[in-house]
Amino acid sequence: MGWRRWALGLGLPLLAIGVFLALFRWDWLIPIVEARASAALGRPVTIEHLHVSLGLITTISAEGLRVGNPPGFEDAPPFATVPRASLDLDVSALIQSREIVIPQVTLDRPSVEVIGRADGSNNYSFKLGGSPPAEGAEPGASPRIGALRLIDGQAHVAINKLRSDFRINAATEDPAGAESRIVAQARGTYAAQPITADLQGGAILNLRDKERPWPVQLDLANGPTKVALRGTVQDPVAFAGADLRLDISGPDMALLAPLTGVAIPATTPFRVTGKLDYAAGAFRFSDVEGRLGRSDLNGRFSITPGDERPVLDADVFSRRVDLADLGGFVGTTPGRVGTPGQTAAQRQALSRAEASPRMLPTAPISIPRLRAADIHLRYRAAAIEGKGMPFDSLGVTADIEDGTIRLHPVQFGIGQGRLVGDFTLTPLENGALRAKGELELRRVDISRLMQAAGAGGSGTLGGVGRIEGTGRSVSEILGSGNGALTLVTVGGNLSSLLVDLSGLQFGNALLSALGVPARTEIECLIADFGLTRGRLSTKTLLLDTQSHVVSGGGTADLGREALDLWLRTNSKRFTVGSLPTPIGIGGTFKNPAILPELGELAARGGAAIGLGILFPPLALLPTIQFGVGENNQCERLTRRAG
Incomplete structure (x- = not known):
């Protein structure tokens, strides 16, 4: 009788567990998961079905995942929908070392709707919730992600401030005999110009795997501006260890403003190439070589994003410069008739400038453009060319901070002598500039x-x-x-x-x-x-x-x-x-x-x-x-x- 009592005592709990597992539905946990996710993202998150396949590698799947818009935006379409999302969790790694290892994440047909209104409100800024870590507590380790599989991903981006409306298609591919890779295409308009972009990246086996450089191949055209990017990134999440070659060309550097965040005056046609990387919070474009109209252009640039405005630091030199190529920096029409690569519009602008009875630049200086970025520029030209040009060399040190321009100095070499000027232009509330300068x-x-x-x-x-x-x-x-x-x-x-x-x-x-x-x-x-x-x-x-x-x-x-x-x-x-x-x-x-x-x-x-x-x-x-x-x-x- 003892063994029967022992069998009954053991069998009843096992039977209860079996009945529970037979009747249990993971969907019962959906309200808890939705509440936690909604609190973390600061917007409604809903899930239609939840599935868990237990094992040493446990697979968690969610169907009908939907992330809503913030208050003030219509609910349809939502910010994101994913018909099916799943991830594999390595339970053994979690038990043995408390390390979160996710061998694979799969997103099936995700769709994202990005909206930015004219008043500055948008649906893509998240106020992440959750309690901050206790004082002195060590931050939790980031999860190790293996493969990310993206199946027929789509995004629609419409941001009024950027004058953009384009669509992105993205997916991962698994070519035979090669590593998985991600491919994406963008089509539409950006900065009121047609945009096409084609990206091919490497396998996202581990976004922080510093032993496996991540290859990048990007070809982008925004209106007449062409951008090509080739190379590898050691740590793509932090954009660290970049070994990238950037090639940019176009009819006018002013068209780069939407891509860089820095307002640049009108220029002659250009093409530059150099090394792109990221360090100390700045995107750096170094070993630059190229042409600006009839002039060569060399040196380095760096752009540091900021809360108020970006900061551009540039050290540039030309072996030979045609001053007509720099005309836009003083308010005149840049270039001269016959400058290589001129567009029809640029030729017409030069014709209008030549026909104008005025010699001094009359184009208003845009203070909002000046305040769009802080700029620190050092420019040197070893030789100046041009018919009847009396100047031999040029040196400029310029600083623009909160719209105030300081040229200290501008210096032209003329034989053994020099022409030197120091100027300060300060923006006023009425949109004008107060200028003060001395010339020697x-x-x-x-x-x-x-x-x-x-x-x-x-x-x-x-x-x-x-x-x-x-x-x-x-x-x-x-x-x-x-x-x-x-x-x-x-x-x-x-x-x-x-x-x-x-x-x-x-x-x-x-x-x-x-x-x-x-x-x-x-x-x-x-x-x-x-x-x-x-x-x-x-x-x-x-x-x-x-x-x-x-x-x-x-x-x-x-x-x-x-x-x-x-x-x-x-x-x-x-x-x-x-x-x-x-x-x-x-x-x-x-x-x-x-x-x-x-x-x-x-x-x-x-x-x-x-x-x-x-x-x-x-x-x-x-x-x-x-x-x-x-x-x-x-x-x-x-x-x-x-």
């Missing part, structure tokens, strides 16, 4: 200027300038500006200088109107101007040559780009026909014109001489010495006049 032109070789004009010459050019102004464009800033400009020249050839400054046709016409010999040598040229509310007024204008003295005066309106100048020529040796010759210069900066001789001009010239405009004041002596050196003809002339 020191001991510039006139021979270098003459070479640019295709002529010979010698001598030295110097000067200083300053400006303060407010406006929405370069034209408006100069048109409202206050400041001063002083230029000093010693030596050189007058005909060559006029041709270089004003062009062959006008320069020769001006020489003829002044009655000065074509090849006369310059002994001294002093030009001193004051700038008041955009009007550049002559204080002193004196040209001393071997045989003539030319004085002048008048104004140049920087806002209207209008000239109202007069020049008067006096011969040093009186002869018949050597009476003073006054002429006028009118028109615009882009199209100056010599005015017919007027009686008023002679009166203005005579009055100016009476006021002392012919001879410079001694106050200019420090500027003369600074710009062209001591013990020169200009210094002697100034002391004699004083």
